[in-house]
Amino acid sequence: METTQSPSMNQSELVKVAELLSRSKNTVVLAGAGMSKESGIPTFRGKGGLWTINGEPPLNQYEIFLDDPKKWWSEKFTPNNKEDSFATALDQSKPNDGHNALVQLERLGIISHLITQNVDDLHRQAGQISITEIHGNRYWIRCIACNSRWPKNSISIQKDLLPPRCEICNGILKSDTVMFGEPIPPNLLQDCHDATRKADLFLTIGTSAIVYPAGQFPIMALEKGIPLIEINPETTPLSEFTKINLRGPSGQILPELIKLISENQV
Numbered sequence: 001m002e003t004t005q006s007p008s009m010n011q012s013e014l015v016k017v018a019e020l021l022s023r024s025k026n027t028v029v030l031a032g033a034g035m036s037k038e039s040g041i042p043t044f045r046g047k048g049g050l051w052t053i054n055g056e057p058p059l060n061q062y063e064i065f066l067d068d069p070k071k072w073w074s075e076k077f078t079p080n081n082k083e084d085s086f087a088t089a090l091d092q093s094k095p096n097d098g099h100n101a102l103v104q105l106e107r108l109g110i111i112s113h114l115i116t117q118n119v120d121d122l123h124r125q126a127g128q129i130s131i132t133e134i135h136g137n138r139y140w141i142r143c144i145a146c147n148s149r150w151p152k153n154s155i156s157i158q159k160d161l162l163p164p165r166c167e168i169c170n171g172i173l174k175s176d177t178v179m180f181g182e183p184i185p186p187n188l189l190q191d192c193h194d195a196t197r198k199a200d201l202f203l204t205i206g207t208s209a210i211v212y213p214a215g216q217f218p219i220m221a222l223e224k225g226i227p228l229i230e231i232n233p234e235t236t237p238l239s240e241f242t243k244i245n246l247r248g249p250s251g252q253i254l255p256e257l258i259k260l261i262s263e264n265q266v
């Protein structure tokens, strides 16, 4: 497991956040790539980020898919010997202490909903129940017409019948992971909207919060006067608006919060 050095964790700020969490019955979380850093998955931006190193992928990925979905699917069946260290990191990853702490906060009745931008499935594997994977899940398939989703391993895709079609509406199936240029399924946006509207506390964890529409939910919380907490070793454009910033890796800070809450220190 990869570890990140924690910049001085401020105990009094930790206690304040633990107090806010203890009183909350409706905390909503927006999580991003930093959440999975201690699981060995690189972030996208910043030092060591996937795109900092490789550059951003083409912005018209979805257009390319729509132009020729058969070709896109055929390529999935073509053996590819190119090394993909990101895919390897995802394949080898396991939930870390941060993911497990969020599950505990859900079980304690504190977190009511988690909006994750991560496609790595780690929140689900850790046992989080109320979750919106706003950028999809790499182990799922989705119909682009009716937005139904299935685990990849539950459907059989025939190489000679591409692109695969939805058994409900005959729409085209694609990987659930949202491509650049692809609209987020409206039902997912509605779920995030509904959860944020009911929140009494909003946490952003491990996200630069600059990608929209996901980034609109902490802003919506701010506009509604809901206290916003950020957990991130670095500052983000949201930092100046947050009530408290906990600077450090989520895999260390979240378990510290659980400890304070469960020891009844707050």
Ligand code: OAD
Binding pocket: 004, 031, 032, 033, 034, 035, 037, 038, 043, 044, 045, 046, 049, 117, 118, 135, 178, 179, 180, 205, 206, 207, 208, 209, 210, 211, 231, 232, 233, 234, 235, 236, 248, 249, 250, 251
């Ligand atoms: P980013 O790479 O933009 O931001 C990751 C954040 O994690 C940064 O603010 C880091 O400072 C922070 N971070 C780094 N290490 C951390 C740690 N150990 N603990 C906590 N935080 C840490 O990733 P996202 O905000 O998730 O979308 O990016 C959002 C979207 O951009 C992604 O979902 C992806 C991309 O477009 C799609 O692929 C559709």
